[in-house]
Amino acid sequence: MNECCAVVDLRQYTLHPGHRDALIEVFDTYLVEGQEQTGMHIVGQFRDLDDPDRFVWIRGFRDLPARADALNAFYYGPVWRAHAAAANETMIDSDNALLLKPVRLGPGYPALDAPRADDATSSMIGGAVYHRAAEDDGFVEFFTDQVVPVLAATGAEPVAVFESLVAENNFPQLPLRDEVVLTWFARFADDTAYDEHRRRLADSPAWQGRVLPELVCRSAKPVQELRLRPTGGSQFR
Template sequence: MNECCAVADLRQYTLHPGQRDTLIELFDTYFVEGQEATGMHIAGQFRDLDDPDRFVWIRGFRDLPARAEALNSFYYGPVWRAHAAAANATMIDSDNALLLKPVRLGPGYPALDAPRTHVTGQPIIAGAVYHRGAADDGFVEYFTDHVAPVLTGTGAAPVAVFESLVAENNFPQLPLRDEVVLTWFARFPGVSAYDEHRRQLAASRIWNQQVLPELVCRSVKPMQELRLSPTARSQFR
């Protein structure tokens, strides 16, 4: 397992209209190295392609104690102090956050030393968040045995699968959503590859007659689909 990511935060920020690029410039310029200097791993930061005012990002930690230490160091440290006002001015809401642990991180998930250089093309990171009833509901096993094979067969092999880490928030200054989820992410070289996956999925009899109805039954509310464009300095791309 990637040593950085026994614990992860998935964060989705709702921003004031037109402010996303402002936050991304601040984030990519100051907050990547600023956070990683305290022991975090900033694995990915993205524009939500279906919401022009949403910024999504993932950061990892070695374990829960390391999370508390790193967050205290960053949010009471000089980098955040210098740029907090400008960053907060872009945001309507920053409380849409989930505390996660990995079910599986494939070789396509960025390691600590993965490059942050620009790559050719416009890759898409896509996935979903499933809202579950309980941590012992068998959802992980169902996803692994039945959902992932269909996704893989239609061109969306999951690169990363996370589920909720049911634990007390050890940095309560940043609220977390109190729910149990499973979320997955897959990489596509571009929009056309993603669209082809969606076409194949829509045509899949197994997906539509067996897997999707079971997912709906096992979920407490509709899933959230994610279609994300990595920023220029995102490792996950």
């Protein structure tokens, strides 16, 4: 297990049209360092390739008490005060957020001291959010035993798998979605590698005949597929 973190926020922001690059500039220049100074781990920041006005990011915390301490320190501290207006004016909605815990973090998941290259990349982070019926639905076991082998065989070995951390929101100033999910992320060298994975998945008898039908039955609503391009300052790339 990666030394950090036992608690993770997955946040997806809906932005005013054409404002995503402005938010990324503020975020990568000021807000990553500002948050990490309070004890958070900013794992990855991404452009959503299927929505030009969505910004997706992942941050981690050592545990729940550390989450409350870090968020209070940052959002009532000098860095956020200095840049809140510039960030907030880009956003329509910032409440699409999930509180998660790791199921598995592979060796490709960024460590705390992973470099931030600060340059463009053609790599893609692909994955999905599965919406579950309940915390005790056996979904994690199904995913581990049935889904992961097919993903790996088709070129999408998950680097990180998370499930919902069912706990009270200890920083209610930032709302969280009240639902149970499992989400996974895999790294692809480029768009072509991702497209090849999707082609192989569509041609997989195991996926089409067994895994996908059960996945649909086990899901409370349609899956959210993710195709994410890391920003220049993202560790996860």
